[in-house]
Amino acid sequence: MSDKQRAELAAFLRAHRAKLGPADVGLPPDLEPGRRRTPGLRREEVAEIAGVSHTWYTWLEQGRKIVASSQVVDALARALRLDAVEHRHLRTLAGLSDPRVEHDVNEAISRMQRLVDSMSPSLVVVHDSRFDFVVWNEAFRRIRTDPAELAPDRRNLLWWMFTDERNRAAMREWERAARAVLSQFRAVVGRRPDDSRLAAIVAGVSEASTEFRTWWSEYPVRDFRPATIVIEHPEVGPIELALYQLRLVENPDLLLVVQLPVTEADRARVAGQLDS
Numbered sequence: 001m002s003d004k005q006r007a008e009l010a011a012f013l014r015a016h017r018a019k020l021g022p023a024d025v026g027l028p029p030d031l032e033p034g035r036r037r038t039p040g041l042r043r044e045e046v047a048e049i050a051g052v053s054h055t056w057y058t059w060l061e062q063g064r065k066i067v068a069s070s071q072v073v074d075a076l077a078r079a080l081r082l083d084a085v086e087h088r089h090l091r092t093l094a095g096l097s098d099p100r101v102e103h104d105v106n107e108a109i110s111r112m113q114r115l116v117d118s119m120s121p122s123l124v125v126v127h128d129s130r131f132d133f134v135v136w137n138e139a140f141r142r143i144r145t146d147p148a149e150l151a152p153d154r155r156n157l158l159w160w161m162f163t164d165e166r167n168r169a170a171m172r173e174w175e176r177a178a179r180a181v182l183s184q185f186r187a188v189v190g191r192r193p194d195d196s197r198l199a200a201i202v203a204g205v206s207e208a209s210t211e212f213r214t215w216w217s218e219y220p221v222r223d224f225r226p227a228t229i230v231i232e233h234p235e236v237g238p239i240e241l242a243l244y245q246l247r248l249v250e251n252p253d254l255l256l257v258v259q260l261p262v263t264e265a266d267r268a269r270v271a272g273q274l275d276s
Contacts (some may be wrong), residue, residue, distance in 0.1 A: 123259035
């Protein structure tokens with residue numbers, strides 16, 4: 001951690017300590033109101049609430065070269081009554097990874113549905129942090145698949161990619177695309193080894209697909225890379241689609257996947273299916 005980062009961490013702690021009074025954290029009021037030399041909580045009060053020593057916390061606010069563990073930083077976040085964004089920022093300043101925050105996907109569904117519908121004739125789908133289908137537009141339903149018709153526990157990109165024979169037959173380079181999806185999913189599972197839903201997906205798809213089971217054992221890991229795929233549609237012929245992935249700032253667990261028709265002819269083929 002650099003001196004500038006330690007100074008920024010110290011300033012952040014001081015600023016948020018100053019915003020709180022004894023009543024905000026369940027402490028009794030001062031016997032002599034107005035006698036505090038500075039506004040907000042005292043350092044020893046924050047230290048006591050967080051379960052750390054007064055001296056150590058003072059050094060942290062002074063920007064000294066000390067290391068704060070994940071558990072201690074999280075305790076300070078609770079003591080200072082930080083919200084999720086502030087907590088994440090505190091961990092970043094302390095040189096730690098973001099805390100795992102589960103967002104309420106249901107609150108975002110109607111908003112996301114309006115967004116994906118507006119992006120037609122591009123094929124658009126939103127996945128959650130476990131690659132489950134959340135929302136999709138009519139273009140995706142007509143050209144790729146209707147996730148509503150999938151079994152609820154298999155309404156998932158991995159299940160669909162590796163076990164849906166119609167999708168496999170429609171993709172010119174199914175293996176390349178399937179390996180790419182598996183590699184991204186492998187990275188997610190590695191970051192969340194205790195997630196029971198992810199474990200269930202791995203176990204189920206491994207049993208159902210020889211390819212998945214074999215490739216999974218190779219431990220491929222990679223981020224998304226721009227690519228194009230070609231879908232052989234039974235009625236209008238080949239449709240070339242450019243792939244984009246975007247994370248939503250308001251809910252980073254949601255992954256927006258856009259499949260953009262590459263040429264005007266591809267766009268017309270998709271639009272023709274929507275008009276039929």
